[in-house]
Amino acid sequence: xxxxxxxxxxxxxxxxxxxxxxxxxxxxxxxxxxxxxxxxxxxxxxxxxxxxxxxxxxxxxxxxxxxxxxxxxxxxxxxxxxxxxxxxxxxxxxxxxxxxxxxxxxxxxxxxxxxxxxxxxxxxxxxxxxxxxxxxxxxxxxxxxxxxxxxxxxxxxxxxxxxxxxxxxxxxxxxxxxxxxxxxxxxxxxxxxxxxxxxxxxxxxxxxxxxxxxxxxxxxxxxxxxxxxxxxxxxxxxxxxxxxxxxxxxxxxxxxxxxxxxxxxxxxxxxxxxxxxxxxxxxxxxxxxxxxxxxxxxxxxxxxxxxxxxxxxxxxxxxxxxxxxxxxxxxxxxxxxxxxxxxxxxxxxxxxxxxxxxx
Amino acid sequence: xxxxxxxxxxxxxxxxxxxxxxxxxxxxxxxxxxxxxxxxxxxxxxxxxxxxxxxxxxxxxxxxxxxxxxxxxxxxxxxxxxxxxxxxxxxxxxxxxxxxxxxxxxxxxxxxxxxxxxxxxxxxxxxxxxxxxxxxxxxxxxxxxxxxxxxxxxxxxxxxxxxxxxxxxxxxxxxxxxxxxxxxxxxxxxxxxxxxxxxxxxxxxxxxxxxxxxxxxxxxxxxxxxxxxxxxxxxxxxxxxxxxxxxxxxxxxxxxxxxxxxxxxxxxxxxxxxxxxxxxxxxxxxxxxxxxxxxxxxxxxxxxxxxxxxxxxxxxxxxxxxxxxxxxxxxxxxxxxxxxxxxxxxxxxxxxxxxxxxx
Numbered sequence: 001x002x003x004x005x006x007x008x009x010x011x012x013x014x015x016x017x018x019x020x021x022x023x024x025x026x027x028x029x030x031x032x033x034x035x036x037x038x039x040x041x042x043x044x045x046x047x048x049x050x051x052x053x054x055x056x057x058x059x060x061x062x063x064x065x066x067x068x069x070x071x072x073x074x075x076x077x078x079x080x081x082x083x084x085x086x087x088x089x090x091x092x093x094x095x096x097x098x099x100x101x102x103x104x105x106x107x108x109x110x111x112x113x114x115x116x117x118x119x120x121x122x123x124x125x126x127x128x129x130x131x132x133x134x135x136x137x138x139x140x141x142x143x144x145x146x147x148x149x150x151x152x153x154x155x156x157x158x159x160x161x162x163x164x165x166x167x168x169x170x171x172x173x174x175x176x177x178x179x180x181x182x183x184x185x186x187x188x189x190x191x192x193x194x195x196x197x198x199x200x201x202x203x204x205x206x207x208x209x210x211x212x213x214x215x216x217x218x219x220x221x222x223x224x225x226x227x228x229x230x231x232x233x234x235x236x237x238x239x240x241x242x243x244x245x246x247x248x249x250x251x252x253x254x255x256x257x258x259x260x261x262x263x264x265x266x267x268x269x270x271x272x273x274x275x276x277x278x279x280x281x282x283x284x285x286x287x288x289x290x291x292x293x294x295x296x297x298x299x300x301x302x303x304x305x306x307x308x309x310x311x312x313x314x315x316x317x318x319x320x321x322x323x324x325x326x327x328x329x330x331x332x333x334x335x336x337x338x339x340x341x342x343x344x345x346x347x348x349x350x351x352x353x354x355x356x357x358x359x
Numbered sequence: 360x361x362x363x364x365x366x367x368x369x370x371x372x373x374x375x376x377x378x379x380x381x382x383x384x385x386x387x388x389x390x391x392x393x394x395x396x397x398x399x400x401x402x403x404x405x406x407x408x409x410x411x412x413x414x415x416x417x418x419x420x421x422x423x424x425x426x427x428x429x430x431x432x433x434x435x436x437x438x439x440x441x442x443x444x445x446x447x448x449x450x451x452x453x454x455x456x457x458x459x460x461x462x463x464x465x466x467x468x469x470x471x472x473x474x475x476x477x478x479x480x481x482x483x484x485x486x487x488x489x490x491x492x493x494x495x496x497x498x499x500x501x502x503x504x505x506x507x508x509x510x511x512x513x514x515x516x517x518x519x520x521x522x523x524x525x526x527x528x529x530x531x532x533x534x535x536x537x538x539x540x541x542x543x544x545x546x547x548x549x550x551x552x553x554x555x556x557x558x559x560x561x562x563x564x565x566x567x568x569x570x571x572x573x574x575x576x577x578x579x580x581x582x583x584x585x586x587x588x589x590x591x592x593x594x595x596x597x598x599x600x601x602x603x604x605x606x607x608x609x610x611x612x613x614x615x616x617x618x619x620x621x622x623x624x625x626x627x628x629x630x631x632x633x634x635x636x637x638x639x640x641x642x643x644x645x646x647x648x649x650x651x652x653x654x655x656x657x658x659x660x661x662x663x664x665x666x667x668x669x670x671x672x673x674x675x676x677x678x679x680x681x682x683x684x685x686x687x688x689x690x691x692x693x694x695x696x697x698x699x700x701x702x703x704x705x706x707x708x709x710x711x712x713x714x715x716x717x718x
Contacts, residue, residue, distance in 0.1 A: 164690065169655040173663040216631045216653060254613035255637070272575045278614070294575060296528040304532040311577075331523065 079147030144202025438506030503561025
């Protein structure tokens with residue numbers, strides 16, 4: 001039996017229930033801006049050595065929670081675990097981001113891809129989830145995650161990070177059925193992967209679509225949104241009587257928020273290029289919204305951070321359905337003290353926007 | 360006396376007058392994808408040696424016109440000529456883009472910045488304009504350009520290309536009056552610079568706001584849009600009885616197109632992440648639209664290029680006010696033959712959208 005959650009603000013906000021204050025967590029909160037992370041990372045050697053060791057992944061997941069009064073843990077992992085489990089050979093080159101030894105660029109390679117046995121190949125992820133849940137002991141909810149099929153597929157085809165996605169965009173135009181086949185096997189793998197995270201104890205799910213907005217709106221609907229929909233439709237949305245909220249995040253979504261809100265997800269991540277008030281109008285308040293402070297603000301003074309927090313809270317305005325976060329991941333050069341300022345400011349300033357309930 | 364224009368399709372489309380077919384030009388049409396450009400560039404040595412030599416800049420400007428039936432020339436130059444004229448020391452490191460020897464990061468440095476004497480310091484630009492006009496001899500219109508004050512200022516403060524604009528965004532939050540001062544001197548310099556280009560013979564003007572969409576919508580209005588408005592308000596919009604149309608282009612503008620259309624500009628550049636039909640609705644058909652093929656399409660097959668052209672034309676639909684272009688600059692790895700396919704497809708497919716006039 002899972003212990004009852006002591007702090008369920010995140011789950012309540014994601015399902016648009018009243019809360020006494022706005023919950024807050026930070027994308028990449030377990031990461032390089034923390035000296036204790038860098039220390040562990042230096043000992044572990046490769047980045048993937050951290051991800052693939054459940055004890056280390058658990059420790060890294062918990063590090064920011066010891067410093068800050070955050071309202072959620074998010075599993076320390078990577079969006080490319082699935083293609084790695086498919087045999088593409090994930091590795092990281094210093095300063096260059098993720099790469100694959102064997103990218104998939106031909107019909108022959110794509111035909112051979114199969115949904116991996118996640119229970120075997122990605123056991124390290126689910127073991128980390130179980131460990132984190134045990135360590136949290138009901139203090140906070142744990143968020144599990146995956147990349148969107150489109151975003152994961154960009155790395156599989158391009159072989160790593162890309163500036164302009166020329167190979168996969170070429171495939172989208174010249175061999176769309178082949179790209180559909182690739183996206184389908186990634187989507188089906190993602191379904192297994194996220195459902196296994198939920199079985200292991202993940203209490204909310206976030207799908208990161210970092211590169212969906214590199215597409216035209218029409219291509220976005222076909223190649224990115226449709227595949228997130230496929231995943232959403234097959235996820236277990238309840239576990240042990242608890243709703244498992246799902247957050248979709250397409251960076252730079254802008255007007256695409258409108259169609260994203262129609263997928264049946266619970267919440268949308270929003271970056272700072274869309275005002276939260278505008279995002280509420282675009283989505284008709286059908287979903288909760290998560291975001292959207294510009295991470296660059298965290299490199300300013302404590303006063304600037306507090307002002308940034310105040311502006312984000314004001315832009316969302318009154319009522320439930322807001323989870324405070326950055327609009328993208330925190331960067332390695334941030335002073336950890338500024339994260340404390342951010343969290344404290346959300347705690348102090350947000351109750352005014354929830355005055356309709358007695359906290 | 361300037362010769363009468365033989366092909367004025369661009370100027371008519373930019374002012375939303377009827378045309379028999381959609382005019383077409385390509386951002387960075389004079390550039391590295393052309394072998395004859397690379398040859399000249401190798402002889403000239405530094406990139407700026409091409410820009411600062413009027414004969415070479417003229418030759419490079421004309422190169423794509425010898426290959427393709429384009430409807431406009433655009434001056435070969437750089438958006439950072441103004442800060443270079445202010446004494447910041449522009450240089451280019453191979454593979455790293457533009458850099459400044461002396462970026463401006465302190466109040467003391469910014470207080471000392473002055474509008475340069477463009478007639479003296481940037482004579483090479485106006486001489487190139489005059490030369491191109493003479494060579495064109497009325498065959499096609501010549502587009503002059505500048506960066507937006509915000510975009511130029513990002514390079515001046517960051518010292519070069521930036522991933523997240525941390526320094527200038529810090530200034531925007533902590534010393535907004537100082538940033539206003541910087542933007543004002545850049546805007547006033549841009550006014551002088553563009554008016555001198557018009558005096559020298561530029562027949563349309565484009566303002567490139569490559570980085571405006573890195574800001575929040577509120578910051579965009581204050582730091583980017585307002586300064587483009589300042590420039591617009593002081594440009595000569597007519598010369599020798601001819602209207603000088605002005606195109607604003609904020610990459611990734613999305614919904615910002617609505618406020619951009621209210622500046623009094625003639626046309627807006629649109630990238631491929633906004634559908635042209637949607638852009639028409641956002642702007643209420645108040646302005647002409649220029650764009651918006653994804654440059655990645657040019658790396659596909661000739662059939663894919665033609666299909667891409669057809670889709671862009673269809674997304675704009677019937678009527679005047681469309682200038683065909685890419686949604687961002689052409690990349691160096693494009694096969695020049697595909698540019699020919701693009702131009703030919705616009706010529707062949709676009710008359711169907713202008714059936715209301717007898718071409």
